[in-house]
Structures are given as structure tokens and as C-alpha cells.
Amino acid sequence: MGKQKAVSKDLTEKILRECHEIYTEGEDCLTNVADLLGEKLLAPRKKITVMLMGNHSAGKSSFINWYINENIQRTGVAIETQGFTIVTSGKKRETLSGNATVHLYPEFKPIMKIDGMANYIQTEITTSKAQQAELVHFIDTPGLVDGDMKYPFDVNEAILWTANMVDLILVFFDPIGQALCKRTLDVVEALSEKHHPKLRYFLSKADEAGDECDRQRVLMQIVQELCRRPSLNKTCFG
Structure with missing residues (x-):
């Protein structure tokens, strides 16, 4: 079983590496073609980047902890995640601040231009090998709430910008909490x-x-609310 997992991991890494080369190697690589057409094309990274978003206490951080089999993100009823946290794997357990995060991920440098963002982005490096965690970057975002909640930066703008940099966006709806939070739906x-x-x-x-x-x-209520939004009704639910 262990040998099969090792072979599977090696094959996955080989596929990701070859895909990256198609985008970046040679004069006719896809990124060069995109530049000629006036388009911006991001080359696939060696890891899949997944952003998690949703209403407050929807289970985003808990999902990350479960996936990597390590309590790396704080969870609870209180709003624990107020900034952006990149969770990735590495050789040693480490926490990186905003500047160190941008040094590790220079593609995230533009997000630092959002007022107040510099102090609310960090990286948590785990040594976990659970569920091929070494092939995934997770980006945990602040829980979204309505009312008088004040964020230290424009959270909507930050999420929308980050969406350009990721491969997958997981939206969590909490049926017990604020599943129909207006900010989340917006x-x-x-x-x-x-x-x-x-x-x-x-x-x-x-x-x-x-x-x-x-x-x-609860599921019907969420779907009905989403379908009231013209663009969601058109693009997601037909």
C-alpha cells in the first residue's frame, strides 16, 4: 500500500511538472501566446491553490485542520480568522508574517496595496503528509458577517483579488449560523x-x-436565495 501511494504521488508530481513546462518552456509556451493576444495567463503551480470562503463559523478552518490532520488553524464560535492565511506544507513547522509571505509568494505582492492588508496576511507551514497535503495550498479567508462588524481591510476586495490567483474556490454555508449572510451572497x-x-x-x-x-x-432556502441573484441563477443553476 505504501509503495502504491509513493508511485501515485510521483505520478501526480510528474503531471504537474509537465503541465507547468507547457506554460513556461520555449518560445511557443502558453504564457507567451497569451501575452501576444493581450491576455494574462498564470502558469499552473506545482501545488493546487484552493481558497475557502463563507459566512462566519461555517467550518472553513475546521476543514483545513481535518484535511491536513493537524490543528493548525484556530476554530470556534468567535471570529477567529480575521485575516488571510495560506496553509502549505514544508520541511518544518513555521509561521510567516506578511512580508515573509510575500517573499515566499511574490505573486501576492499586489494584495498588499489594499489598505490595512499588510498586517493581516500570513503563512502557516505544516509538515503534514495527510491526504497528499503537500500538493495543496489552502487560503483561509475571514468569516463573513453582516451588521456592524468592521474588518481591518476591504475584505470583499481582497477575496475578489485572491480569486484570480487560485484554482478552486470552496464556498461554505453554515445551516446553523448565517448561511444567508448578505455579504457572503454579494x-x-x-x-x-x-x-x-x-x-x-x-x-x-x-x-x-x-x-x-x-x-x-435549509438547502432549498439557500438555493432559492442564490437563484434570486440573476448572475448566480444564470451561471450556476441554469
């Missing part, structure tokens, strides 16, 4: 305009939503 609608192929929706904490009828009722 951001999802804005994301769907440009990034709808990347979006995936999850009803988190479904086991806490009562019986099967209760879960179906």
Missing part, C-alpha cells in the same frame, strides 16, 4: 461573474441541522 455573486467554473458549494455542519427534512429545507 461576494459569491461577484465571484460568479468571472470565476464560476472554480466555485464549489458545501453545506457544512449538516449533521447539526436536524433530521433529513430539516437539512433539505
